[in-house]
Amino acid sequence: MTREVSWEVGSDFHWVGMAPGPFLPWPNPAIWFALGRHAVLQLMKEAGTRRNLWLPNYFCSEVVQAWSASANIHIYEDSPALDHPKWETLTPASDDLVVAVNYFGMDDGIAWAEWKRKHACILIEDHSHDPHSIWALTSRADYAFCALRKVMPVPDGAILWSPVRRHLPSPAVSEADAGSLEKLTAMLFKSEYLAGNGSPELKEEFRRLQLSGEASLECAPVSAASLFTMRYLASGAPLLWRTVRRDNARELLLHLRDWRAAVPLHASVSDESAPFGVPLVFASAEGRDYHREFLRSRKIYCPIHWVMPQDSTPGAGELSCRILTIPCDQRYSSTDMQRVAETLIQGACHAR
Ligand SMILES: Cc1ncc(COP(=O)(O)O)c(C=O)c1O
Structure with missing residues (x-):
């Protein structure tokens, strides 16, 4: 049966056919896992003894839970709303593992590189939101991983590599x-x-x-x-998809420049960035929830990065209940972005 073509934005990837070249290669050597969390679990397994694992307070709680069975979790303060972590909350010992997150792939990593020069620890960078950000490409971390399935249309997939060529753990058997x-x-x-x-x-x-x-x-x-x-993904990540993500993010920001119901977390997108979504911060949790539902009713499905308990560490719960990610990845065109922006603006008019 053939129906009218269905338009929608967001939610899980669909099959889009073969990826278009030219490609940006993956780091090599790299170990390929099913999930991003597996990369860190395998590193911890090969470390032998149970380690201290430092994580930002603003992070996906299911992943923290998955890691907590294999490590002693310590929390430091960082979030996409900060320029850099609150360094005074990050005090690892030299054999502790520290996970640094490039939220939305928008950070250049310079502050982290400076911190690492002065602090001995095993630094693992999380480049899940953009494996080809300037930070990922210039990294000097001990290890880095990317949950590829977050930005590529694949059902599973993650890579682990070592920017400074440290020994990599064995691949998983299953x-x-x-x-x-x-x-x-x-x-x-x-x-x-x-x-x-x-x-x-x-x-x-x-x-x-x-x-x-x-x-x-x-x-x-x-x-x-x-x-x-x-x-x-054998050939790498399509260059075109990065360009489309960047153009879409800029297009959305442009359409929303005079809109006041929410503030974009990042006012602009540099030539080096290619975010998969545009995070908006609303004045209140109610405002965010209202707009999310309005968009959903128009088939625009927006995720929350991330849903966290209100009582989580300072600032994290408060940001979590006001943030909303508007998808702008390679699946969409500038016309789609215009329609999404118009729907957001329409939602704000309905709310008045
Ligand atoms: C920034 C970030 N890092 C790591 C992960 C974990 O990836 P996976 O779900 O493949 O284990 C996620 C998943 O949501 C993520 O968003």
């Missing part, structure tokens, strides 16, 4: 969990849905597969990336 196949099926079905094909129940079906595949992957043991991910 292959990606069956959840990966469920997610790949969901990607194919979503692609058909967006093209207007399939039964009216198709959306329900791919949503069910996405959720069940993700739940399965999240509780799987440390595993290698699936064959699909390895082959699909």
Whole structure:
């Protein structure tokens, strides 16, 4: 059955066909895992003894939980709203592991590089939001990882590398969990849905597969990336997709320049950045929730990076309840960005 082409923005990736060249290569050597969290788990496993792991207070809580079974977690203060971490809260010993996060891929990493020169520790950078940011490309960290599945249309996949060529842990023995196949099926079905094909129940079906595949992957043991991910991403990351992300982010910011219902976390996007989404900060949690629901009712699905308990460490809970990420990745065109901006502006008018 063929229906009208369905327009929507956000949520999980769909199958978009083969990635277009030219490609930006991945770091080499790199070890490929199914999930970003697996990269750090494998590093900790090979470290032998249970280590101290320093994490920013503003981070994805499911990932913190996954790591907490294998390490003693220590929290320091950092968030995408700060220029750099509150260094006085970060006091590792020389064999402690410290995870530094490049939120939305927008940081140049200079402040971290200076800090690292004066502080002995094992620094692991999280480049999940942009594996080719200027920070990732110029890094001098002991290790770096990227949960590729956050920015690339793959059901699973992450890489771990060492910018300073330290010894890398062994690859995982087991292959990606069956959840990966469920997610790949969901990607194919979503692609058909967006093209207007399939039964009216198709959306329900791919949503069910996405959720069940993700739940399965999240509780799987440390595993290698699936064959699909390895082959699909073999040549690297399409340069074009970076350009589209940057152009889309700029386009959205331009359309929202006179809009006052929320403030963009980053006022502009440099030539080196390519964020997958534009984070907006609303004046209140109610305002954020209202706009998120308004967008959802118009098929624009915006994630929250990240949902955190209100009582989490200073500032984190407060930012978490007012932030909203507007997707601007390579799936979308400038016309899509214009429509998203118009919907946001329309939402603000309805709220008055
Ligand atoms: C910045 C960041 N780092 C790490 C992770 C963990 O990646 P994965 O879910 O593949 O373990 C995520 C996932 O949400 C993330 O957003």
